Every structure is written in C-alpha cells, then in structure tokens.
Amino acid sequence: MKQNFFVIFIAHAVVFIAFVLLIKEVPSTLLFSSSTLQLHITDLIHNDAVVPLQLVRLFHNKGVVFLFDFLNRYLAYANPLFIADTLGIVGLVGFFLGLYYFFLQKNKSFFSIFLLSYIILLPLCRVFLLLSSPFFLLPYYIFSGWGYYSTKESSSKKMFFVLLFLVILSIIWFLFAKNKFSYLQSFDYI
Amino acid sequence: MNKILLTSIIILAAFLRLFNLGLLPPHLTGDELSLGYNAYSILKDGVDQHGKPYPLWFEAYGEYKLPVYVYSTVVSLALFGNNNFAIRFPAALSGIGSVFVLYFIVKNLIGHSSKNNRIAALPLLSAFIFAISPWHVQLSRLALESVEALFLFLLACFFCLLFFKKSNLLFLICSCVFFILSAYTYNSYRILSPLILGMLFFVCINNKKITQQQLFVSGILSFFLFLPVLFFSFSKAGMARFATASAFSSVQSSGVLSYLLYPIIFIRNFLSYFSLSFLFTFQKENFENISYYISSDFGLLFHWQLVFLIVGIVVLLSSRVSFSKLLFVLLFLIPIPAALTISPHPLRVLPLMPVLSIIIAMGILFFAKQTSFIFRIFFGILMCAAIGETMLFAHMYVTHYPNLNEALWGSSKRIVEEAVVQEKNYSFIVVNKNTMSEENLTAKLYAPNLHLKFVNDNWTKPQEWNTKKVLYIYNGKIPKPWFKKHVEDVFLHTLNRDIVAQFWEI
Numbered sequence A: 001m002k003q004n005f006f007v008i009f010i011a012h013a014v015v016f017i018a019f020v021l022l023i024k025e026v027p028s029t030l031l032f033s034s035s036t037l038q039l040h041i042t043d044l045i046h047n048d049a050v051v052p053l054q055l056v057r058l059f060h061n062k063g064v065v066f067l068f069d070f071l072n073r074y075l076a077y078a079n080p081l082f083i084a085d086t087l088g089i090v091g092l093v094g095f096f097l098g099l100y101y102f103f104l105q106k107n108k109s110f111f112s113i114f115l116l117s118y119i120i121l122l123p124l125c126r127v128f129l130l131l132s133s134p135f136f137l138l139p140y141y142i143f144s145g146w147g148y149y150s151t152k153e154s155s156s157k158k159m160f161f162v163l164l165f166l167v168i169l170s171i172i173w174f175l176f177a178k179n180k181f182s183y184l185q186s187f188d189y190i
Numbered sequence B: 001m002n003k004i005l006l007t008s009i010i011i012l013a014a015f016l017r018l019f020n021l022g023l024l025p026p027h028l029t030g031d032e033l034s035l036g037y038n039a040y041s042i043l044k045d046g047v048d049q050h051g052k053p054y055p056l057w058f059e060a061y062g063e064y065k066l067p068v069y070v071y072s073t074v075v076s077l078a079l080f081g082n083n084n085f086a087i088r089f090p091a092a093l094s095g096i097g098s099v100f101v102l103y104f105i106v107k108n109l110i111g112h113s114s115k116n117n118r119i120a121a122l123p124l125l126s127a128f129i130f131a132i133s134p135w136h137v138q139l140s141r142l143a144l145e146s147v148e149a150l151f152l153f154l155l156a157c158f159f160c161l162l163f164f165k166k167s168n169l170l171f172l173i174c175s176c177v178f179f180i181l182s183a184y185t186y187n188s189y190r191i192l193s194p195l196i197l198g199m200l201f202f203v204c205i206n207n208k209k210i211t212q213q214q215l216f217v218s219g220i221l222s223f224f225l226f227l228p229v230l231f232f233s234f235s236k237a238g239m240a241r242f243a244t245a246s247a248f249s250s251v252q253s254s255g256v257l258s259y260l261l262y263p264i265i266f267i268r269n270f271l272s273y274f275s276l277s278f279l280f281t282f283q284k285e286n287f288e289n290i291s292y293y294i295s296s297d298f299g300l301l302f303h304w305q306l307v308f309l310i311v312g313i314v315v316l317l318s319s320r321v322s323f324s325k326l327l328f329v330l331l332f333l334i335p336i337p338a339a340l341t342i343s344p345h346p347l348r349v350l351p352l353m354p355v356l357s358i359i360i361a362m363g364i365l366f367f368a369k370q371t372s373f374i375f376r377i378f379f380g381i382l383m384c385a386a387i388g389e390t391m392l393f394a395h396m397y398v399t400h401y402p403n404l405n406e407a408l409w410g411s412s413k414r415i416v417e418e419a420v421v422q423e424k425n426y427s428f429i430v431v432n433k434n435t436m437s438e439e440n441l442t443a444k445l446y447a448p449n450l451h452l453k454f455v456n457d458n459w460t461k462p463q464e465w466n467t468k469k470v471l472y473i474y475n476g477k478i479p480k481p482w483f484k485k486h487v488e489d490v491f492l493h494t495l496n497r498d499i500v501a502q503f504w505e506i
Helices: A002-022 A037-046 A053-059 A062-074 A082-105 A111-123 A123-128 A134-150 A159-176 A182-190 B002-016 B030-045 B067-080 B084-115 B122-132 B135-142 B144-165 B171-185 B189-205 B212-234 B236-245 B254-274 B277-279 B284-293 B303-321 B324-333 B337-340 B354-367 B373-405 B414-424 B437-444 B479-487
Strands: B058-060 B063-065 B428-432 B453-455 B472-474 B490-495 B499-504
Touching: A037 A062, A053 B373, A062 B277, A082 A111, A082 A159, A082 B030, A082 B254, A082 B303, A082 B324, A111 A123, A111 A134, A134 B324, A159 A182, A159 B254, B002 B084, B002 B122, B030 B058, B030 B063, B030 B067, B030 B084, B030 B437, B063 B236, B067 B084, B067 B144, B084 B135, B084 B144, B084 B212, B084 B354, B122 B135, B122 B354, B135 B144, B135 B189, B135 B373, B144 B171, B144 B189, B144 B354, B171 B189, B171 B212, B189 B212, B189 B324, B189 B337, B236 B479, B254 B337, B303 B324, B303 B354, B324 B337, B324 B354, B414 B428, B414 B437, B414 B472, B414 B499
Parallel strands: B428 B453, B428 B472
Antiparallel strands: B058 B063, B472 B499, B490 B499
C-alpha cells in the first residue's frame, strides 16, 4: 500500500518538475527575486524618522519583511473560501470532515498523514513560484473524498441526500458566486 | 500567587489600553465624533444633536446609534472634561473589564478541573492572551460600541455560568439583563444576544436546571426588556443601518435568482471569518473601508499564535474537555449576525476573540506540558517569536499607525483649529457642508464659541456681504464649478497633504 502512495507522489513530482522545466524563463517565475522587498523596507523606514537607527534595523530588515510577506502569502491558501471556490461547497464539507476525522484518529493512517502533509506543503510552490497548475488541486480533491469516505454513514441514504443537497449548492455557488478566490487566480488575491 | 499574576495581567491590560489614549490614535473618527458630541450635548443640555431630550436611539449620519455607549460617555465627559480621552475612556475601561471577566469565566468553565495541573493555568493564560491581543487592544483604544457590548456580553456569560453552578435566580436575572443590555449597545448583538439567550433557556430546560418559576420570571423580564429594541429593529430607523451595511444590498436581480444568491452570499461571508488571511494578515487593501481600525501589516491575531491555535483546536477535539462543545458552538454562532452584513469585519465578530484566546491558551498549555526535547526547542523558538512580534507590533502601532492612517483620520479637528486662528481676520466663516460633514460636530464639541455657516455647493456670497471679508472652507481635491464664479477670490492654503481642506478668501 505504502509503495502505491510513493508511486503517486513520485509521479506527481515528475509532472511538476516537467511543468517547471517546460517554462523557458524559470528565474522570472521566482516570486521573491522580482518582489518589491527592498521597496517595502524603504517604505517602512520612511516612517521611522524619529526612531533610533538600531531599532529601525531590528524591526525593518530583509529577514523580517520576507518572513511576514511569506506568511501572508502562505496563509492566503488557508482560506475556506479558496477551498470552496476550488472544490465547491461539497468539497469544502468533505475537506472539513477529513480534518475532523484526521484529528480524531488515534492511529493515524499513512494515507491521511501523507495527504495532509502534501496539502500543507503544496502552497509553498505558489508562494515561491509564479506558477499554476491544475495538478496542484489533486490532493485537495483526494483529501475531501477521504473525508466523506471516513464518515460512518458514508453509504446510508441520509448521506446520499446530504451530498445531493451539497452538490446542488455547489452548482449554484459556481454559477453565481464570484470566482475571486479560485486557486488559479489566487495570486491576484494575495 | 494567582492573585498577583491576575493583578499583573490587569495592569498590563490597563497600560496597553490607556497609555496616551487621547493622542493615539491621533484624531477621532466620524463615528467617535458623533458619539462624543451626542454625549456632550446630553450632558450640557439634556438633548441629542437633533434636539431630542434623552432619546433611546441617537440619529447620526443617516442611521441610528444605540444608547449605552452614548450614556456611558456622558459620565466619562463629566469626569474628564471635553476631550478625546473622555470619549474613548468607556471603551478602554470595558476592554480592561473584559480581560478581568474572561479570567472568571474560564475559571468557572474549568470548574472542578481547576485542580487538574494540566489546565489549572488556563484562566490566567486566556486572560493574558486576551490582554495582549492586537485585535482587542486596538479596538479598545477607539470609542467603539462593540468593545463595550463585548464586556456586557462576557458579564452575561459569567452570570450564566454562575447560575448553572448555584441555580440562584439572581444570577439568571443578571445574565438576562446583561445580554439584553449588550443588544442596546451594538447592532450585532441585536441578533447574537437573543440567539445565545434562547440557547441558554433551551439548555436550562433540557437539563432541568431551571424551575418553572425561575423560567417565568427571567423569560418575562427578558421579553419586556428586549421589546423596545425588537420594535426598533423592525422599524425604518432600526433597519437604516442594516440597509447600508447589508451584504445583500449588492444583489441586483429579483425573484427566484435572488433567493438562490442570498444563501450563497451568507455562506461566503460566514466562511470569510474563518479565513486565516482575515485573522492573521488583515491586509489593508482588502479591507479598505475599515483599515483605520487596525494597524497596517498586522492581523487580528499574532502570527506566532497560529501554531497554538491549531494545536488548541486539535486538543479540544481529541481530549473531549467538558467545555469544548460550548467553545465550538460559540465559534459557529458568533459570525452569524456578521455574515448578514458586508464581510469580513473585525468589529462585528469581536466576541470571537475571547473564544480564540481560550483555544490559543489550550494550545500553549499543551506545548508547555510536553517533555520531549524537540517540543521544548520548538516551544522556545515560538516564545522568542512571540516576544519579537509583540515588540514589532508595539513599534508599528506607536510609530507607523498614526502616520499611515493620517489620511483616514478625521482632519476636522485641525480644520476647526485653523478656523479658530483665522476667525479674527474675517467677518464670516463659511463651510461647504456637502464636502465637510464632520466639521459641524467638531466645532460644536471643541470650539463652541466659533461661528461657522454651513452652506451647499451652489451657495454664492450674498449682496449684503460684499464689503465684508469671508473665509470659505472647502474640502476636495478638484474644485467644483462654484470656484469658476469666483476666479478673483484669493486661494489661501490647503491643510494636510492627503485630505485637502482649501481655504479661500472671498
């Protein structure tokens, strides 16, 4: 079983690397190489005319600004709206179910740990690179599905009607809600 | 030991909320000004700004303000005089009081478990997290009704817990009164408080915690106390605020389509309150109309609290602590009224902060009890990050916040000060009221002897004033056609590089 997961992981990694290599100008896709880090620091220092220089350097240096910039960009992906816009309401509910059952599991399965760590690490690609790929969405879908699979009532009629309702809600969501937070456009949001 | 630590936390909370309160933030916002002037007017003449004697609802800027903050500011103005500090003091005091009450709430929540070493420190830690929370500290330093409403709401929760513990009718009555009082303080609580109160009665009846007599007395009392706010809420005046802040006002379509859109908008808004971007980064450009409440580059919570928040949620989910259900129910209920309005908005979900403080404190306690070396190293790193980020926040708030938000703060006070200086040189001072809405209240509040004449855009100098010197104050970057009629008039100067108040001699 574990071998299968590694095959999926390696396949995913290969596709991703191929995707990166296919882009001709890799350096231009690096977010922080072309960011306005220095400009941001200058802007911050501009307000510190009366503050001692040591303090200014302590608070407004590349490390601190980069860290905050990084955290702000990364946290944009920990947004229920982003997941709802990407997976629909039905996917969002599955995602939360997945999280719920993951934390309730006393003996956590390798599969769930693998998927969740993948989801945690995946946004790093988008934080550091100006890349987007539909492949990035795959773990979210699988984890959401796993959430439903983990429920005890996954085969009951009640569950069927709940899912049906959520699917209808998701269709309305996709038809009418502004797709502002979708994964492929999330950089605009950041 | 606990008493000393609690006193230290309260002193810290008081320092963070009262230090330089009148000047940081540097000026009053439009809402603060309106509340302050109404309180001043009540104190001076017993009427509001529109001349109504001791009203229950205060008309301001096309909506109606609720009474509790205004009347508490009356006391504050009587004590401290006519200044920014006095107008903001009730909110700051409520902020300090909230920290104190939260300690006792958590102490009652953990109840007999308080002897359990694992969570014995939870009340103190929750109060500490709440005391230093950038969200609560920043909002407590502004004259905002939501901060006072939160204090009343927490008091109500505290008495509710006392009732559960001792089954004393007095505690239940106190709880009901404070819940209802919070509904008279801030708009969100007009929905949230009855919701919680209803839940309280349901739990009491379900668990047979309440006798029929107690239920009757508290129910009748709550109903009659809530009746005025209920009527007001469904009146045209009461709906005025909702009409401007409603999340559904942007829906253009009608009929079936709008019914499909309403739940979608509501769910989107509800979910937005659980976005980590909202809680931890609160970027100015995403929240343009409300960014002056919060310091730039900082979120509602510190970044270092993220780890503890996640761990706290996991601990609550897995350890089945007795009050975990209550915390999750509150997390679910609190954003409901706010989701009906344009979201996310930090004021409308302020009651989330005490709940989040308890969860973060749970996370910290979990880390602190770990004996593993790696955990300890990680905990140490997080604590260093906590100190660093708190210092950075203090620096940003004191140094950057007043400058960066200068354009957003009401410049009306500076305009009035300038008018006072110029008054001796002119026969009349005329202010364009279409572009300067706050100057009227500011002048009445800070310079009652200053005579200003407020006019519309199409005003021209009357014939009988031809021989007199008039100062015309206008706010706006692009002069209106009015100025074309007065090309011979002298442009004196502008005030403030961002908000341009133009002074013309005509």
